[in-house]
Amino acid sequence: MKTNTLFPRADIIGFAVLAVVIFLLLPAVLDSFRLNLFGKYLTYAFVAVGLALCWGAGGILSLGQGVFFGLGGYCMAMFLKLEASTPENTAIQSTPGIPDFMDWNQLTALPWWWEPFYSLPFTILAVVMVPVVFAFVIGVAMFKRRVGGVYFAIITQAFAAILTILIIGQQGFTGGVNGITDLRTLWGWDIRTDEAKEILYYVNGVLLFAVLFAAQFVRKSKLGRLLIAMRDQEDRVRFSGYDVASFKIFIFCLGAAFAGIGGAMFTLQVGFMSPTLVGIVPSIEMVIFCAVGGRLSILGAVYGALVVNWAKTTFSESFPELWLLGLGGLFIAVVMLFPNGLAGIWSEQIAPRLTKLISKNTNPATGQGAPAE
Amino acid sequence: MFADYSMSELGAIFAMQGFAGLILFSVFVLMALGLAIIFGQMGVINMAHGEFMILGAYVTYLVSNFFAAFLPGIFGIYFFIAMGLAFVVSGGLGLFIEWAMIRHLYKRPLDTLLATWGLSLILQQLYRSIFGAREVGVTIPDWMMGSLPLTDLIEVPINGIFVMVLAVGISVAVYVMMFRSGWGKQVRAINQNRVMAGAVGINTEWTDRLTFGIGCGVAGVAGSAFTMIGSTGPTAGQLYIVDTFLVVVFGGAASLLGTIASAFSISQAQSIMEFFLSGSMAKVLTLLTVVGILMLRPQGLFALKLRK
Amino acid sequence: MNKMNDKFLLRVEGLTVSFDGFKAVNDLSFYVEPNECRVIIGPNGAGKTTVLDLICGRTKATDGSVKFKGQELLEMREDQIVHAGVGRKFQTPSVYEDLTVFENLELSYPKGHGVFGALTFKRDEAVKSRIKEIAATIFLDGMLEEKAAYLSHGQKQWLEIGMLLIQDPELLMLDEPVAGMSVAERKKTAELLNRIIKDRSVIVIEHDMGFVEDIATRVTVLHQGKTLSEGSMERVQNDPKVIEVYLGH
Numbered sequence: 001m002k003t004n005t006l007f008p009r010a011d012i013i014g015f016a017v018l019a020v021v022i023f024l025l026l027p028a029v030l031d032s033f034r035l036n037l038f039g040k041y042l043t044y045a046f047v048a049v050g051l052a053l054c055w056g057a058g059g060i061l062s063l064g065q066g067v068f069f070g071l072g073g074y075c076m077a078m079f080l081k082l083e084a085s086t087p088e089n090t091a092i093q094s095t096p097g098i099p100d101f102m103d104w105n106q107l108t109a110l111p112w113w114w115e116p117f118y119s120l121p122f123t124i125l126a127v128v129m130v131p132v133v134f135a136f137v138i139g140v141a142m143f144k145r146r147v148g149g150v151y152f153a154i155i156t157q158a159f160a161a162i163l164t165i166l167i168i169g170q171q172g173f174t175g176g177v178n179g180i181t182d183l184r185t186l187w188g189w190d191i192r193t194d195e196a197k198e199i200l201y202y203v204n205g206v207l208l209f210a211v212l213f214a215a216q217f218v219r220k221s222k223l224g225r226l227l228i229a230m231r232d233q234e235d236r237v238r239f240s241g242y243d244v245a246s247f248k249i250f251i252f253c254l255g256a257a258f259a260g261i262g263g264a265m266f267t268l269q270v271g272f273m274s275p276t277l278v279g280i281v282p283s284i285e286m287v288i289f290c291a292v293g294g295r296l297s298i299l300g301a302v303y304g305a306l307v308v309n310w311a312k313t314t315f316s317e318s319f320p321e322l323w324l325l326g327l328g329g330l331f332i333a334v335v336m337l338f339p340n341g342l343a344g345i346w347s348e349q350i351a352p353r354l355t356k357l358i359s360k361n362t363n364p365a366t367g368q369g370a371p372a373e
Numbered sequence: 374m375f376a377d378y379s380m381s382e383l384g385a386i387f388a389m390q391g392f393a394g395l396i397l398f399s400v401f402v403l404m405a406l407g408l409a410i411i412f413g414q415m416g417v418i419n420m421a422h423g424e425f426m427i428l429g430a431y432v433t434y435l436v437s438n439f440f441a442a443f444l445p446g447i448f449g450i451y452f453f454i455a456m457g458l459a460f461v462v463s464g465g466l467g468l469f470i471e472w473a474m475i476r477h478l479y480k481r482p483l484d485t486l487l488a489t490w491g492l493s494l495i496l497q498q499l500y501r502s503i504f505g506a507r508e509v510g511v512t513i514p515d516w517m518m519g520s521l522p523l524t525d526l527i528e529v530p531i532n533g534i535f536v537m538v539l540a541v542g543i544s545v546a547v548y549v550m551m552f553r554s555g556w557g558k559q560v561r562a563i564n565q566n567r568v569m570a571g572a573v574g575i576n577t578e579w580t581d582r583l584t585f586g587i588g589c590g591v592a593g594v595a596g597s598a599f600t601m602i603g604s605t606g607p608t609a610g611q612l613y614i615v616d617t618f619l620v621v622v623f624g625g626a627a628s629l630l631g632t633i634a635s636a637f638s639i640s641q642a643q644s645i646m647e648f649f650l651s652g653s654m655a656k657v658l659t660l661l662t663v664v665g666i667l668m669l670r671p672q673g674l675f676a677l678k679l680r681k
Numbered sequence: 682m683n684k685m686n687d688k689f690l691l692r693v694e695g696l697t698v699s700f701d702g703f704k705a706v707n708d709l710s711f712y713v714e715p716n717e718c719r720v721i722i723g724p725n726g727a728g729k730t731t732v733l734d735l736i737c738g739r740t741k742a743t744d745g746s747v748k749f750k751g752q753e754l755l756e757m758r759e760d761q762i763v764h765a766g767v768g769r770k771f772q773t774p775s776v777y778e779d780l781t782v783f784e785n786l787e788l789s790y791p792k793g794h795g796v797f798g799a800l801t802f803k804r805d806e807a808v809k810s811r812i813k814e815i816a817a818t819i820f821l822d823g824m825l826e827e828k829a830a831y832l833s834h835g836q837k838q839w840l841e842i843g844m845l846l847i848q849d850p851e852l853l854m855l856d857e858p859v860a861g862m863s864v865a866e867r868k869k870t871a872e873l874l875n876r877i878i879k880d881r882s883v884i885v886i887e888h889d890m891g892f893v894e895d896i897a898t899r900v901t902v903l904h905q906g907k908t909l910s911e912g913s914m915e916r917v918q919n920d921p922k923v924i925e926v927y928l929g930h
Contacts, residue, residue, distance in 0.1 A: 015581065023663050026865060055483075059483075061486070063486075066599025097856060099668050109650030135640075141667060141668035141669075142671075145668070145671050146671075147668075147671040149482060149670060150416075150418050150486060151485065151622065153418075153483065153486060153669075154418075154615075154622060155620045155667060155668070156620070157615060157618075157662070158615055158618075158619055158660055158663075158664050160617045162657055162660045162661060162664070165653050165657050165660075166653070166657050168653065169651060169652075169653030171659065182595055185800065217799065217800075221769075221800045221801070221802065222466045222788070222799045222800075222802040223796065223799035223802075224794055224801050225780055225787075225788060226788060227783050228514065228777070228779050228780065228798055229777040229779075229788055232777060232779055233773070233775055233776070233777055233778075234777045235739070235771075236771075236776070236777065237788075238739075238758075238759035238760055239737060239739075239759060239760075239763060239768075240763065240764075240788055240789045240844065241760045241763035241764055241789075241791065241794050241848065242760050242794055242799075243760045243794075243795075244760075246795070246796050247799070250796045265884065278773070279906050280614075280615065281573055281611075282488075285488055287487065288487070291487065296679070298713060321498060321501070321502060324494050324495070324497060324501075325494075325495055325498050325499075326496035327491070327494055328491040328492065328493070328495035328496075328498065329495065330472065330491065330770070331487050331488060331490055331492075331494065332488050332491040332492065332495075334487075335478070335484045335487050335488040335491070336474070336477060336478070336488060338483070340465065
């Protein structure tokens with residue numbers, strides 16, 4: 001069966017085009033400042049891909065992806081902050097050797113739960129596992145009791161609010177509203193140089209492709225078809241003998257893991273982590289990246305993240321007051337006029353015409369093109 | 374921690390804290406009523422609810438300025454006119470939004486959520502462009518200033534009492550509309566069985582629009598009331614939205630009484646905890662408790678077991 | 682296990698469910714033997730569909746017991762009940778509209794039902810041949826790559842029956858399997874049902890009396906959530922109580 005193969009031809013082309021865009025086209029046309037910006041956008045794409053699975057395929061709309069992005073990002077930031085806070089670097093503090101914001105808040109010792117973040121392997125594990133465990137707890141509580149739809153959306157949004165308030169309120173432990181800043185090196189490698197940013201951009205690209213492959217594997221497995229079945233006929237899936245909750249928990253945790261990786265890469269690429277990336281507003285903006293790209297398409301999600309953020313940067317530079325209007329309009333337009341986003345426009349409008357055009361040019365002898373698939 | 378206070382002082386602190394909780398309760402009730410109508414009865418998530426409240430607040434601000442400039446003689450009563458106008462303006466915008474947007478999305482609740490979020494961003498930017506990014510306050514009429522001394526130690530601010538009275542009044546009005554008027558009966562009928570309601574001759578389309586409009590109008594009145602106890606900024610609405618949704622969901626979405634009960638418990642819990650903890654921790658703990666209870670009892674405090 | 686337990690595949694005893702005080706099913710008891718075809722009839726609102734909902738776990742009972750091969754179904758989740766060997770067809774055809782006929786059947790294939798199993802599920806020859814076999818039984822062998830959304834109402838009903846068959850349940854519950862079908866489809870369905878009810882126990886809700894007479898081993902008449910009469914079709918048809926509330930109308 002052709003639907004069973006992991007990569008149908010259209011998907012191979014799609015992956016290849018995206019690889020060309022990320023690894024060749026963008027680095028070729030952008031200066032190092034802009035490339036760094038696109039590196040940042042790529043970290044949002046991780047979240048958007050996870051949302052395409054959770055929301056697009058599974059029908060689970062989380063308005064709390066910022067929580068997982070933030071948890072992953074903060075884990076990485078804690079490691080980097082500890083590395084930057086050597087006793088020599090922090091000699092002027094009243095307690096040298098602890099992060100500067102702790103010293104400013106009259107802390108005299110490192111909290112115990114910061115200690116493990118001296119270890120890079122632990123940190124890498126935590127970047128994925130902390131969001132996953134958190135998502136698992138929420139998922140078990142909600143999905144086992146069959147809470148879904150808008151209730152789930154509101155509860156996840158409440159978590160985004162709670163975590164933001166908590167981070168801002170506990171500034172001695174978290175850096176408060178400024179976040180964790182002044183990060184310097186990763187195992188001695190300076191992440192602040194232009195060269196490092198460029199390397200991080202490529203690392204982002206490679207990791208994103210790893211995540212995309214994983215997402216593609218899930219989507220093309222029976223689990224992927226089950227998600228779609230669940231979205232439309234949840235009851236029927238139960239009576240086909242599936243424990244619906246465990247599948248929802250799985251996909252929600254997977255989305256959280258993707259978001260956590262994205263958050264950690266954000267910290268590395270941009271050099272800080274702050275509560276402004278955790279709260280309600282960034283969380284719902286992450287949904288719009290996915291919606292603009294086309295909620296069903298994992299590749300579309302990447303383009304969505306790139307296009308929306310690029311537009312945001314461009315507009316906020318020149319017409320800051322227009323941006324909010326534009327973003328608001330985008331939310332409404334994508335829901336009301338283009339529910340399948342860029343991917344929908346591509347597959348419904350452009351691809352069929354392209355196929356027609358190509359078959360007309362290449363197949364004049366046989367007189368008929370390949371039927372549109 | 375209580376050792377520094379005498380018994381009477383402690384009593385006064387608790388009384389004042391309790392009163393602060395009552396004001397917070399009134400605020401929650403006012404915020405949640407409109408949402409309880411729209412979400413509870415129609416199942417529509419309106420993320421722009423906060424912006425409809427802010428619209429009411431700005432209307433009040435304009436009316437207050439108008440009275441101060443042209444009708445200073447009767448400035449004392451401007452607020453009542455402002456409140457009526459806030460209802461009309463917010464309600465009118467609600468009718469329009471229902472017609473232009475919401476009605477196309479009734480079958481897609483998650484999409485409604487995103488579209489109304491977009492609307493909230495647009496409204497915020499419009500407020501910022503028209504009224505400026507700074508917060509604005511209204512001039513409170515003289516009779517609402519000052520406080521009422523109950524004992525030597527306990528004083529209650531008059532504007533706080535006024536907001537409480539308003540909350541009670543508007544709750545009663547909403548109750549009467551929902552359970553004593555023909556419109557209320559139609560709304561409840563549609564909520565229970567849309568097809569059947571349509572079949573027996575209820576104009577479901579118009580009732581939906583009116584319901585959404587009234588919900589938004591009530592939000593406008595709430596915003597108007599808030600100007601008595603605080604100032605108004607373009608993004609103030611966003612601060613309320615999570616609290617408001619939690620109040621409504623916690624109460625059991627379809628129950629008006631549940632909404633009021635949940636507003637009461639959440640506000641009291643928060644203001645009592647605020648005395649012991651920092652404001653942000655009190656907020657975190659309150660929200661966590663609410664979310665925790667909702668995870669154990671997703672249908673909220675008040676809900677019926679219904680035949681599917 | 683004593684002899685009584687062995688005789689019956691399904692033992693429903695004292696089954697009660699109340700919705701906010703209203704008892705849709707009230708202290709209902711009945712027993713189904715292996716290879717029996719039990720038809721439940723009764724006026725609208727008698728609680729027929731609710732009984733099926735209770736057995737398959739869709740609605741939680743207030744009281745009573747439903748034992749299937751000695752297991753208490755009321756304490757199990759829907760998917761566990763399915764794995765125990767109970768299949769359920771809904772009244773309105775409920776298939777996965779966005780998926781093809783093949784995928785619909787594949788999802789019902791009794792393998793890879795855990796998260797990990799679903800991720801690593803392979804579409805091997807055994808799966809394919811079984812799906813083809815079932816598709817032929819339900820008259821859809823030419824339409825495997827068709828999206829379920831494009832099937833006719835009758836074809837969707839068949840597909841759902843096929844999704845149950847592939848699970849190979851010991852107890853099959855069908856809720857008005859011929860409702861809304863054309864005459865030709867109805868005839869084909871009757872033939873299909875007659876074939877598939879052979880090697881298993883079946884509970885059917887049906888209004889079409891000719892059809893009931895054709896397939897029923899025994900008939901249970903429900904009225905206001907209680908058994909009004911039970912026995913062979915002939916016995917039930919001549920029961921004056923039944924004539925009064927149902928057949929007489």
